Amino acid sequence: REVRAPSDMLRFVVGPDGDVVPDLKRNLPGRGVWVTADAAHVAQAVKRSLFAKAFKDKVRVSATLTEEIDRLMEQQALQALSICNKAGLVTAGAAKIEKVLGSAPVAALLHATDGSADGVRKMGQLVTRTKGDAAAKLPRVTLFASSQLDLALGRSNVIHAALKSGAASEAFLERCRRLALYH
Numbered sequence: 001r002e003v004r005a006p007s008d009m010l011r012f013v014v015g016p017d018g019d020v021v022p023d024l025k026r027n028l029p030g031r032g033v034w035v036t037a038d039a040a041h042v043a044q045a046v047k048r049s050l051f052a053k054a055f056k057d058k059v060r061v062s063a064t065l066t067e068e069i070d071r072l073m074e075q076q077a078l079q080a081l082s083i084c085n086k087a088g089l090v091t092a093g094a095a096k097i098e099k100v101l102g103s104a105p106v107a108a109l110l111h112a113t114d115g116s117a118d119g120v121r122k123m124g125q126l127v128t129r130t131k132g133d134a135a136a137k138l139p140r141v142t143l144f145a146s147s148q149l150d151l152a153l154g155r156s157n158v159i160h161a162a163l164k165s166g167a168a169s170e171a172f173l174e175r176c177r178r179l180a181l182y183h
Contacts, residue, residue, distance in 0.1 A: 002036070007174070008181065009034045010042065010069065012051065020051050020061045022069050024076060031055070037182050039066045073179045078144065078152040080172035081110075085153045087168045092153065092161040094123070101130040105165040108139040108173055112146035115159040123160050141176050 011023040013030040023032060033054040035045050043066050045051060051061050062068060084090050089107075091100045100106060109127065111120050120142075128135040141163075149158040163169050 004036065006034075007178065008037055010037045010182075014055055014057070014059050018058070018060050020055075020059050020065070022065070022072060024069075024072055037178060039070065039182055042066050042069060070179075070182060073175070073182055074143070074148075077172065077175040077179050078148055080168070080175050081149075081152045082154075084163060084166070084168045084172050087166060089164040089166050089169050090153060090161050091164070092155060092158045094126070094160065097123070097160060097162040098126055098130065100162045100164065101127060106131075106138060106162050107165040107169040108141055108163045110141045110144070110149065110161040110163060112144065112149055112159045113142055114145050119159060139173060141173070143176055143179055 006026065011026050011028075011032040011034055012020050013023050013028045013032050015021045021028065026032075033051060035041055035050075046061050046063075046065055049061075051059050081090070091097055097109075109123065111123065124135070127138060131138065144152075146157065146159055149161065150156050153161070163172065
């Protein structure tokens, strides 16, 4: 019962079969119910049968709705990363990242969750050496495992990557922000 920006909320609609469906793109037809984009709030809404109250009807809610939303949001972010890659905005590999940091505007750095802490530290030193004080403002995305990055980028063994600035990059970063907020 708070007023929030739509980007900080999740919309749900009732499907034709009476199931509650998450509307992550906010474009499905029908009356929508908005819940704070946080797994704890969604779990609480499921537990307290708040969807039935909000829709003023009997609805079926999956017991694994929070996990389904997490999986869908993760999938959506990885698809956006794949689009960035197709647009030529992703660079992987330490030597290539160093070259990009010196020559192009970089929107963010990506680190695999299963990468070593030492590798992340070294990449941080590289960014600091190249960007100076601006390095602290550069966003770091650490939401995906190496195997997920491999699939999204169509490469193997991706641990670190740089994301060049662009409209597709901003869309990817917004999806990552929402996914991080949901966790």
